[in-house]
């Protein structure tokens with residue numbers, strides 16, 4: 104059995120190294136923006152079979168929306184999580200593109216996702232799993248030792264993969280494992296722990312570090328890439344923050360379960376409410392071609408789509 108245990112870890116490490124090396128080439132190959140505005144009239148993707156959608160990631164190179172479906176409770180290792188591919192028209196390309204119930208695939212409660220090169224990384228309770236970005240083939244997994252509730256993933260300005268641990272158990276009680284981890288050659292290492300982070304959930308990189316929003320706070324934090332102390336960017340009108348995306352001009356868009364809203368932090372620091380009346384808005388996606396916000400509704404099994412001006 105020893106070779107079947109160690110091999111995925113080796114593959115996973117190799118993927119990170121290879122994917123990082125490919126990042127520049129991939130960015131250069133992204134097609135020009137020829138479809139701006141298309142799909143702007145689509146406001147909801149519903150009744151297609153989504154089950155507890157937690158996150159939407161826009162795959163710019165494929166022009167496709169990738170949706171993680173927990174399918175059940177967020178911490179149940181039930182083997183039934185799945186990942187969908189949905190076209191920006193709302194058409195389902197594949198509902199169970201990656202299916203935890205398929206032979207040879209392990210996926211329990213997928214949440215945040217990130218792409219490096221041709222690898223799609225997915226957080227799954229206490230593991231980060233890797234799949235091929237276009238085929239969905241499993242490419243291994245790496246456990247985060249001691250983690251209880253891995254949540255969002257992002258690629259830092261340093262090219263490394265980061266993941267949050269929201270530090271909650273199945274009853275949503277605190278476990279104390281709250282952390283922001285960074286994957287390096289030797290695995291995941293915590294770069295911030297409680298009390299510097301409080302139930303960290305959504306993360307997004309900027310040029311100088313990582314922006315973090317938490318489920319136990321309404322404060323948006325910035326962690327410098329050099330490991331220095333975090334600074335507070337803004338305090339939002341409500342907490343239970345989940346997703347965060349950053350648009351091309353540096354605007355931040357953040358979802359709040361408590362506020363049932365999407366908040367905007369403008370580049371000058373001004374806070375405003377841009378969408379209201381959303382029950383359990385989870386981890387956001389941003390369609391960079393059409394400038395659309397993609398909002399999975401955790402309890403509503405649908406994705407709301409909004410133009411943000």
Ligand SMILES: [Ca+2]
Pocket residue numbers: 173174175176179181182183184211212
């Ligand atoms: Ca599940």
Ligand SMILES: [Ca+2]
Pocket residue numbers: 157214215254255304305345346385386
């Ligand atoms: Ca989340």
